[in-house]
Amino acid sequence: MNYHILTLFPDMVLNGLNTSIIGRAAEKGLLSIEAIDIRDYSKDKHHSVDDYPYGGGAGMVMQPMPICEAYDDLCRKTGKKPRVIYMTPQGTVFNQTIAGELAKEEDLVFLCGHYEGIDERALNLVATDFLSIGDYVLTGGELPAMVMIDCISRLIPGVLNNESSAEFESFHDNLLEYPQYTRPEEYRGLKVPEVLLSGHHKNIESWRREQSIKRTLERRPDLLKEAVLSKKEEEFLNKLMKEQENG
Incomplete structure (x- = not known):
């Protein structure tokens, strides 16, 4: 470029x-x-x-x-x-x-x-x-x-050290990025979510997708119209929306 x-x-x-x-x-x-x-x-x-x-x-x-x-x-x-x-x-x-x-x-x-x-x-x-x-x-x-x-x-190959970084940042699949955590495991009474410490990659990936959907609904619901979601994720979103309506 x-x-x-x-x-x-x-x-x-x-x-x-x-x-x-x-x-x-x-x-x-x-x-x-x-x-x-x-x-x-x-x-x-x-x-x-x-x-x-x-x-x-x-x-x-x-x-x-x-x-x-x-x-x-x-x-x-x-x-x-x-x-x-x-x-x-x-x-x-x-x-x-x-x-x-x-x-x-x-x-x-x-x-x-x-x-x-x-x-x-x-x-x-x-x-x-x-x-x-x-x-x-x-x-x-x-x-x-x-x-x-x-x-x-950031989208040019080789610019980011981690090639997957750009793919999973905010707006990938029209969703905001999931929350990120690093050491220590506990800070001022706030703990890192257990799933991120589990080493179970499938569960971590599922949790991150759900967090992305939840955060997008809370902060940029307009993006959800074009979001790329699986059937299971659509069901999760519908459940969140109902909970939001019910207060």
């Missing part, structure tokens, strides 16, 4: 992403992270990339030329036209399913807007996907880009 981030703040994204698991994956060559400074493509002597909006209004708008020039240069270097993701509150809300789809790409471009946004012509010419990380507004696209890159990278 090769990430190309079109940004006004390259140090921000590089300093954030070249750490922890993602940084180690980059060092191993499992992925690459390139930050392209949009200002480098400005023809203005002051490297300006924004101007006042036509029709009036508050704030400034990023000009189309530097963005399109930066993307064209990237296409020449890579010999292809990579998928371009523009982070915007107007986009589809990013989720684990979208992350899995994007993880199959060889190259991904993240276009980070600022100010009052980007000239619509640049978006028409280069953007292929409009994604959001939630219904709120940030000062720029860098943080959403970093969030998405972190999520996508």
